[in-house]
Amino acid sequence: MREREPMTIVIDTVLPPCADDPTTFLDEYLQAPPPRSALTAADRRLVEAKRATAHRQCAGCPVFVDCLYRAVVEVDVAGYVACTTEAERRSIRRDLGIRVHDADDTAYGARRVGGGPVSHEVVLTVRHAYPKDTCQQLAERLGCSTSTVKRHLRKAREDVLVGGSEPDEHSDRPTIDAVLDAFDELSSSRVA
Ligand code: SF4
Known part of the structure; x- marks a missing residue:
């Protein structure tokens, strides 16, 4: 019986940078940024450098748009995601007039259920x-x-x-363009 050739498995998958190099994204300064007033000038430069590194990685990520949309509209995730801090995503939601329900609203974690402070x-x-x-x-x-x-x-x-059709259950859901426009309004969107 012929011996089998050793098999080589090639996984042809491009991982998002946060999965490929999670240490950058798990950095405490990015997860829970301290107020600027609490930092020395040297620490501020360090935080800005860390943030610029993460920002560049997200900006070049193949799933950046989808990641940003989900983190703003669907799931209130923690930490630095899609070029934004938690505070910046809250700011984008305020700008769009939407909110994300708390994680314990659903067995699957947070979800966006539509309807914001301004209907x-x-x-x-x-x-x-x-x-x-x-x-x-x-x-x-x-x-x-x-x-x-x-x-x-x-x-x-x-x-x-389109003839005044009735709004569907997702009628308050912002479009991807609206989320990207609100993101562009952040001064930090131009970091790096
Ligand atoms: S955009 Fe999202 S998926 Fe891509 S590296 Fe940033 S956090 Fe990860």
Whole structure:
């Protein structure tokens, strides 16, 4: 009987940098950044350098967009993810007018269930009440960001174009473009 040739298994998978080199992402300074006022100038430079390294890795990651979208819209994960800290993802959610339920709301962990502090209906009601207001003025009245108002008004225009169809259960779910726009507003999005 012929002897079998030794088999070589080649795994042709590109791992995201955070899986390939988790130490960068598990760094305490990135997981739970201390307030800048608590750091010496040398520590600040160190934190910025660590952050720039992680930022570059995320920015070059093949699944960056999907990772950012999920971390902002679907799951409130901890630590540094997709070029953002937890505080920055909270800021993006505020900007988009969405929230993510606490992890213990579901057996699978956190999930986004739609509906935020400013609903589509409220934005349209205020628009109707103040038809001459700019988006910025409407945003000030509603206590949300201008981009949130623009997003809801754009959606209202699109609904008219498709015949005023009923919103589905995910109608408040932001688009990928809206999440990327809010991300671009972060000064840290230009780090590195
Ligand atoms: S973008 Fe997400 S998946 Fe990619 S390296 Fe960063 S944290 Fe990991």
